[in-house]
Amino acid sequence: xxxxxxxxxxxxxxxxxxxxxxxxxxxxxxxxxxxxxxxxxxxxxxxxxxxxxxxxxxxxxxxxxxxxxxxxxxxxxxxxxxxxxxxxxxxxxxxxxxxxxxxxxxxxxxxxxxxxxxxxxxxxxxxxxxxxxxxxxxxxxxxxxxxxxxxxxxxxxxxxxxxxxxxxxxxxxxxxxxxxxxxxxxxxxxxxxxxxxxxxxxxxxxxxxxxxxxxxxxxxxxxxxxxxxxxxxxxxxxxxxxxxxxxxxxxxxxxxxxxxxxxxxxxxxxxxxxxxxxxxxxxxxxxxxxxxxxxxxxxxxxxxxxxxxxxxxxxxxxxxxxxxxxxxxxxxxxxxxxxxxxxxxxxxxxxxxxxxxxxxxxxxxxxxxxxxxxxxxxxxxxxxxxxxxxxxxxxxxxxxxxxxxxxxxxxxxxxxxxxxxxxxxxxxxxxxxxxxxxxxxxxxxxxxxxxxxxxxxxxxxxxxxxxxxxxxxxxxxxxxxxxxxxxxxxxxxxxxxxxxxxxxxxxxxxxxxxxxxxxxxxxxxxxxxxxxxxx
Amino acid sequence: xxxxxxxxxxxxxxxxxxxxxxxxxxxxxxxxxxxxxxxxxxxxxxxxxxxxxxxxxxxxxxxxxxxxxxxxxxxxxxxxxxxxxxxxxxxxxxxxxxxxxxxxxxxxxxxxxxxxxxxxxxxxxxxxxxxxxxxxxxxxxxxxxxxxxxxxxxxxxxxxxxxxxxxxxxxxxxxxxxxxxxxxxxxxxxxxxxxxxxxx
Numbered sequence: 001x002x003x004x005x006x007x008x009x010x011x012x013x014x015x016x017x018x019x020x021x022x023x024x025x026x027x028x029x030x031x032x033x034x035x036x037x038x039x040x041x042x043x044x045x046x047x048x049x050x051x052x053x054x055x056x057x058x059x060x061x062x063x064x065x066x067x068x069x070x071x072x073x074x075x076x077x078x079x080x081x082x083x084x085x086x087x088x089x090x091x092x093x094x095x096x097x098x099x100x101x102x103x104x105x106x107x108x109x110x111x112x113x114x115x116x117x118x119x120x121x122x123x124x125x126x127x128x129x130x131x132x133x134x135x136x137x138x139x140x141x142x143x144x145x146x147x148x149x150x151x152x153x154x155x156x157x158x159x160x161x162x163x164x165x166x167x168x169x170x171x172x173x174x175x176x177x178x179x180x181x182x183x184x185x186x187x188x189x190x191x192x193x194x195x196x197x198x199x200x201x202x203x204x205x206x207x208x209x210x211x212x213x214x215x216x217x218x219x220x221x222x223x224x225x226x227x228x229x230x231x232x233x234x235x236x237x238x239x240x241x242x243x244x245x246x247x248x249x250x251x252x253x254x255x256x257x258x259x260x261x262x263x264x265x266x267x268x269x270x271x272x273x274x275x276x277x278x279x280x281x282x283x284x285x286x287x288x289x290x291x292x293x294x295x296x297x298x299x300x301x302x303x304x305x306x307x308x309x310x311x312x313x314x315x316x317x318x319x320x321x322x323x324x325x326x327x328x329x330x331x332x333x334x335x336x337x338x339x340x341x342x343x344x345x346x347x348x349x350x351x352x353x354x355x356x357x358x359x360x361x362x363x364x365x366x367x368x369x370x371x372x373x374x375x376x377x378x379x380x381x382x383x384x385x386x387x388x389x390x391x392x393x394x395x396x397x398x399x400x401x402x403x404x405x406x407x408x409x410x411x412x413x414x415x416x417x418x419x420x421x422x423x424x425x426x427x428x429x430x431x432x433x434x435x436x437x438x439x440x441x442x443x444x445x446x447x448x449x450x451x452x453x454x455x456x457x458x459x460x461x462x463x464x465x466x467x468x469x470x471x472x473x474x475x476x477x478x479x480x481x482x483x484x485x486x487x488x489x490x491x492x493x494x495x496x497x498x499x500x501x502x503x504x505x506x507x508x509x510x511x512x513x514x515x516x517x518x519x520x521x522x523x524x525x526x527x528x529x530x531x532x533x534x535x
Numbered sequence: 536x537x538x539x540x541x542x543x544x545x546x547x548x549x550x551x552x553x554x555x556x557x558x559x560x561x562x563x564x565x566x567x568x569x570x571x572x573x574x575x576x577x578x579x580x581x582x583x584x585x586x587x588x589x590x591x592x593x594x595x596x597x598x599x600x601x602x603x604x605x606x607x608x609x610x611x612x613x614x615x616x617x618x619x620x621x622x623x624x625x626x627x628x629x630x631x632x633x634x635x636x637x638x639x640x641x642x643x644x645x646x647x648x649x650x651x652x653x654x655x656x657x658x659x660x661x662x663x664x665x666x667x668x669x670x671x672x673x674x675x676x677x678x679x680x681x682x683x684x685x686x687x688x689x690x691x692x693x694x695x696x697x698x699x700x701x702x703x704x705x706x707x708x709x710x711x712x713x714x715x716x717x718x719x720x721x722x723x724x725x726x727x728x729x730x731x732x733x734x735x
Contacts, residue, residue, distance in 0.1 A: 063707050067707065136704075143662070143663050143680060234682070238679070271570060272570035273572060274573045276576075277577065280577060302666060302676055303679060304676065304679065305679065309602065312598050312599070313599075316595050316598070317591055320588055323587040324587075327579070330558065333562060335573070337563070337568045337570040338558075338562050339564045340559070340563075351551065352555065355548060359544040359548060360544075362540070362544065362594070363544065366536060369536055371674045371676070372674060374702065441670030443668065443709075444704070446709060448710045453698075531572075
């Protein structure tokens with residue numbers, strides 16, 4: 001017999017490989033790269049908006065232009081950046097963390113990637129059309145989004161692009177769920193899965209449960225815009241909002257849990273001990289997930305069309321599982337030996353700054369308080385503290401943490417610190433003024449404001465902050481470029497980490513593991529190995 | 536409401552912002568220090584969950600009560616019919632037939648109300664969803680197509696002038712959809728009523 005084993009197919013390389021290669025790691029890198037590209041594009045839109053708002057009067061764009069800017073900024077960041085970035089993280093790591101050779105349904109997974117790219121291009125191609133890109137905000141509320149109110153193909157392309165992104169999310173989440181259900185290595189029981197994999201499991205459950213509502217909303221809206229009159233009735237506008245927000249709140253946790261999971265892994269690794277209260281983390285994730293499906297009406301407190309009391313109750317209850325996650329993060333550090341490397345800095349930034357978003361979230365979960373701040377800059381500040389100052393800090397914690405695993409090289413520590421501190425200063429200088437502005441009466445989605453309101457100073461400060469955020473992202477890009485030229489080699493496990501992805505080479509081979517897996521007796525098998533070596 | 540929510544939020548934030556640096560210094564990696572193996576203490580989780588649940592219960596009860604009183608309709612001293620449209624406002628007053636305050640291009644409408652009494656607003660929209668927001672009163676309500684929203688406002692005595700905004704994005708001139716508020720004391724209200732042709 002021949003000693004070499006012939007693979008069932010030859011790996012495809014080159015440009016064609018980039019297009020059709022199904023290795024989950026390659027697809028995840030391409031998806032993450034695409035998402036990062038959309039992050040930069042959406043960031044440019046944000047800078048243009050902040051430029052316009054820095055002073056009263058119209059300086060940068062027109063009113064119609066501004067409507068496209070904020071609509072496409074929100075849509076790009078939510079549909080094309082944070083959601084796919086979260087799913088890309090899971091796509092890369094879940095098979096590795098559970099000791100699988102490959103993701104389940106790799107071709108569907110590849111299709112999910114292409115659907116996202118296609119959706120993004122379709123949505124952005126609106127800028128090339130008459131009337132420009134979609135301009136009915138990221139929510140496209142009816143009847144503002146009806147053909148007669150927002151005419152032109154740009155808005156249709158927006159609907160189609162969002163629908164493709166929704167399909168992409170469903171496909172990608174299904175693959176990760178199937179991987180977790182069927183491809184865990186021997187010994188990898190559900191309650192031995194790393195917390196990041198648990199966070200992806202609940203993320204994907206929410207995705208498959210809620211993204212079909214988005215797909216439905218977009219299909220019906222497109223039909224309505226082409227004469228079907230779906231929502232053109234007394235109950236139509238409320239029906240649209242109910243369908244949309246049935247997707248629109250679970251997605252908030254789709255854009256949060258993976259980064260919470262990443263932060264928990266980072267905190268455990270850099271504290272040198274396993275996470276505190278593993279089962280409490282799992283249970284609170286599941287409770288969070290269940291509640292997430294029943295809080296959508298809190299986006300509609302001021303509409304008079306939903307039962308405010310019920311949705312206030314369910315939304316405020318989220319404080320309980322959220323508090324347990326915070327207990328887990330801090331409890332893991334207590335008793336540890338904490339090393340403040342860049343991933344840990346970003347994790348700490350996540351813990352403090354997401355808290356601002358979470359606490360202001362409890363505040364807006366109370367209808368009498370929300371009646372004032374709803375649709376104001378207060379709410380803009382609130383969700384940017386959760387998404388940018390929270391989730392994106394978690395994302396960068398994950399990027400700095402897993403970069404050496406993915407590329408084999410460690411990102412530079414000093415540039416990482418510069419990136420971190422600029423990002424901290426930038427996000428706070430941007431969004432603290434927006435809390436003040438919103439409370440003082442500045443509505444969101446306005447292109448201009450009267451100088452008589454005295455808002456120019458706070459707005460200028462916010463614009464300066466956005467510039468600092470942009471600078472911090474540039475520092476990150478420089479760090480990536482320099483690292484790829486001259487970064488230190490990482491080896492399989494540069495951090496003394498705990499989970500299976502660190503038991504293979506960096507980057508991992510085509511089928512993830514060449515040597516036998518270590519015995520899996522807990523959610524931290526590599527820590528088990530080190531502890532046994534001491535005994 | 537604020538008096539309840541803000542101190543709790545500030546306390547939680549302070550615990551983390553003060554506690555985290557203490558933990559980071561106390562448990563920083565030093566030569567010779569090995570991390571303590573993690574022992575799960577689910578009793579701690581349970582206690583934290585119970586405390587949080589109790590806080591949530593208090594917040595929700597207070598919220599629901601406040602919401603009921605804030606959205607209940609009292610016997611009004613004055614009524615306003617407000618109509619939102621792309622892009623402006625129209626205010627008329629059932630007890631002052633023929634008196635209409637309406638936006639014109641470049642000139643926002645002015646809402647005239649008596650201060651110190653309950654004002655019932657009936658809010659409608661002629662086209663898309665708008666929102667009626669007077670920041671000084673800390674209240675807003677959406678104008679929903681083919682529906683009428685009814686709510687009470689109470690301008691404190693001594694309120695002179697204010698401004699209102701449309702808070703719901705409603706297209707090209709959303710930014711311009713402001714209105715002025717003139718809440719008048721009884722003497723001024725009487726003279727306004729006379730000059731605008733109504734009975735006091």
